[in-house]
Amino acid sequence: DTGVSQDPRHKITKRGQNVTFRCDPISEHNRLYWYRQTLGQGPEFLTYFQNEAQLEKSRLLSDRFSAERPKGSFSTLEIQRTEQGDSAMYLCASSQTQGGSGELFFGEGSRLTVL
């Protein structure tokens, strides 16, 4: 399977704990995105990487959130001191700039539940 993969698929944690999600994009894709989706809502943009550079970060992303993409391959999204309001589906997507047709390819998502 050469699609976008995310791990873990589900995470239950207690308020105040730190969590980390991993995303492995399609190998030839140089752009990587993180979105957050809450129940009944559309995906909300969090951040975007081109290769290893984080080019844009939403104001939704508080100081407790950090994302990295070392060496322009996989990416991690860490949430520190989780709050109940962080409960959501975290979606990763990738796309390519050259020769691509512009659409995003999404992973299955990582669902976070904060108790």
Add this chain to the structure above:
Amino acid sequence: AQSVAQPEDQVNVAEGNPLTVKCTYSVSGNPYLFWYVQYPNRGLQFLLKYITGDNLVKGSYGFEAEFNKSQTSFHLKKPSALVSDSALYFCAVRDTYKYIFGTGTRLKVLA
């Protein structure tokens, strides 16, 4: 800023009937518009896009969308709905490098 709106939270249609899921957009410049589908507990799957060219765009699973510049709309259509089309549908617009999604429309196809 670019945005899209999906005015209907839910659309019900009988199997075999044509379906339409509505989307309107607000952009400066030429719009890059997309439709995605989401099944329960899954990620989003790309259906089709409009970049330029023909106003009628054909996509996956028999879906098509009509771009209407004067009405700033990009409605998703299918001539004959299937029960398996029941899912959540999102319209999206590209804003520079990021993609802005609508709130989604739940499509229920009744047997």
